[in-house]
Amino acid sequence: MAWHPHLWHPTTQVATSPEPLQVRSANGCLLQLNDGRELIDAISSWWVTLHGHGEPTIAAAIARQAQVLEQVIFANFSHEPAEQLATRLSALTGLQRLFFSDNGSTAVEVALKIAWQWWRNQGSDRHQLIAFEGAYHGDTFGAMALGDRSLLTQPYGKLLFDVARVAWPHSHWHNDSVEPREQQALKQLELALETPTAAVILEPLIQGASGMRVVRPAFLRAVADRVQAAGALLIADEVFTGFGRTGALFACQKAGIQPDLMALSKGLTGGFLPMGATMASERLYQGFISEKPSDTFFHGHSFTANPLGCAAALASLDLLQQNPERFEGFEQRHIPLLEQLSLLSQVKRPRCLGTMAAFELNAGENSYLNPIGKQIQRQCLEQGVYIRPLGNVVYILPPLCITNSELEKCYSVIELAIKQVIPG
Numbered sequence: 001m002a003w004h005p006h007l008w009h010p011t012t013q014v015a016t017s018p019e020p021l022q023v024r025s026a027n028g029c030l031l032q033l034n035d036g037r038e039l040i041d042a043i044s045s046w047w048v049t050l051h052g053h054g055e056p057t058i059a060a061a062i063a064r065q066a067q068v069l070e071q072v073i074f075a076n077f078s079h080e081p082a083e084q085l086a087t088r089l090s091a092l093t094g095l096q097r098l099f100f101s102d103n104g105s106t107a108v109e110v111a112l113k114i115a116w117q118w119w120r121n122q123g124s125d126r127h128q129l130i131a132f133e134g135a136y137h138g139d140t141f142g143a144m145a146l147g148d149r150s151l152l153t154q155p156y157g158k159l160l161f162d163v164a165r166v167a168w169p170h171s172h173w174h175n176d177s178v179e180p181r182e183q184q185a186l187k188q189l190e191l192a193l194e195t196p197t198a199a200v201i202l203e204p205l206i207q208g209a210s211g212m213r214v215v216r217p218a219f220l221r222a223v224a225d226r227v228q229a230a231g232a233l234l235i236a237d238e239v240f241t242g243f244g245r246t247g248a249l250f251a252c253q254k255a256g257i258q259p260d261l262m263a264l265s266k267g268l269t270g271g272f273l274p275m276g277a278t279m280a281s282e283r284l285y286q287g288f289i290s291e292k293p294s295d296t297f298f299h300g301h302s303f304t305a306n307p308l309g310c311a312a313a314l315a316s317l318d319l320l321q322q323n324p325e326r327f328e329g330f331e332q333r334h335i336p337l338l339e340q341l342s343l344l345s346q347v348k349r350p351r352c353l354g355t356m357a358a359f360e361l362n363a364g365e366n367s368y369l370n371p372i373g374k375q376i377q378r379q380c381l382e383q384g385v386y387i388r389p390l391g392n393v394v395y396i397l398p399p400l401c402i403t404n405s406e407l408e409k410c411y412s413v414i415e416l417a418i419k420q421v422i423p424g
Contacts, residue, residue: 018378026053029402031386039386042410043397046388047208047240049271051319052401058270058315065311074100074304081310085277088317092249094258095279099297100305104239104265105138107276108201111235111261112142113299114280115199118233118287121295126232129161130192130200132168136209137201137237137263146201148210151368164192170213172349173342182219189223193230199261200227201235204251205353208240211366211393212358214351217255224257233260233284239276243267244320244327244400247354254354260284268309270316275309326400330355333404334396337411344415346422358395363422367391372421379417385410 003019022034029052031039041049051058069079086098099114101107112129119126129146136152137143144153145160153160166188169181189200204220207213227234236259241251245267248254252262262279269275288297303309320327334357342350342359350359363372373389380387387394387410396410 021381028052028054029399029406037384039381039384040402040406040410041399042385042387043395044399045271046266047245047397048266049399050243050267050316051270052399053271055270055272055319055401057319058272058312061311061315062272062308065307069307071303071306071308075300079305079307079310081307081314082305085310085313085317088314089264089277089279092317093252093262093279095260095262096282097280097285099278099280099299100301101276101278102301102303103138103274103276104237104263105140105143105276106301107239107263107265107278108137108143108146108235108237109140110276110278110299111201111237111263111280112146112199114278114284114297115233115235115261117297118284119198121287121290124196126196126198128164128192128195128197130164130166130189130197130232132202132207133165134168134170134207134210134213135201135203136207137203138239164195164197166192168207168213168215169219170207170215172214172351175349178216182216182222185219186222186226189226193226193232197227197230197232199233199235201237203237204241204255204257205246206241206251206356209390211360211368211390212351212356212395214353220255220257224259235259235261235263237263239263239265243316244324245355245397247328247331249320249324249327267316269312270319272312272316273306273309275306275313327355330400333407337408341411341415344418345424346418355400356395356397358393361389361392361394361418361422363392365392375421376414376417379420380413383413383416385413387414 023031024034025032029041031041089098090096099110101110131146133148135147137146146163167185169178169185171178224234236252238250242264246254252259260281265276288295331352331354334352338350338352338357341347346362347359348362361372364370368391370391373391376389376394377387
């Protein structure tokens, strides 16, 4: 398979990357390639394929909706699928208003713009934004500015606005040093909040793209308490963590915090269709209701509240709420397998939360550019498992439908790959 003459693949350096694999079809957690091979999709295709590929009830819901209403402008119209989804997500998140967009990055952009304009509508001069070191919130400009400065944002540095940053005291199994780092981070936050702050944004419990960096729920509760005391807004970026990924329907619930704004995407439609949603409190919504045109939230997307996406999201929610044990009990499936893998001398800092299990390879620096991850990926592909390490961070984040034998294969293949690439 050669590189296609008209395609441009994401986050891919063509000069140094192998040619893409041609996928013919997919079912459950399996990808069928044109050459006849099958691969276990151990990362849910960039964390979106929540229930599995081709999940029949979601596919049927989309087909039914397509025969009734496939798309309509949402500025002047409404429709039942959008209203049903807004009602259900409001009840589940504790946030009363839903603003639709089209992906995770734009869901974050919407949250940022709502927070910023809400203060302007109130006549406030709060201008500071606070984010955490290592954060990733998307690839559009506002989202990039909120994210940590890195290789991904380097070309655009002069175009990004300033953000105050606080340490992210991530932890792992058998870590005895996390409490002092949490206290230091909280002191940094308190100092930053002395400047009038519009909003603080965080990825609840897990920073995904920076290496599956997990913090403890108690730390997030302490953060939320301080943000509330300072009168700032709290934005939860649940694009990755939402819809069962951390073992609860939303990571904020597991952490015991209530944000003012929440960004959702990825698993929202079960991975079938692109869709973003930003949940907001009623207090924020009311701050845009005015006779003054300038108080309007002038933001929109052509496919806002797409009926097909709403139908998929409703069907996905049905599956989650009818079978909560599938995500609530997933961590217990990971733990014994990760414990066994962590006995290898090449493995360090194992951590597990909900459907996510991760560790670092004891080989070279902790860096997204560490080539060891691509070497492990190639070895796993040869044995029928698709993973996409973040440099030297290897993680498994499979669809909920994965069987025990398929999950065990993922771990055994990764173990073999590690032994082949990094001699013990």
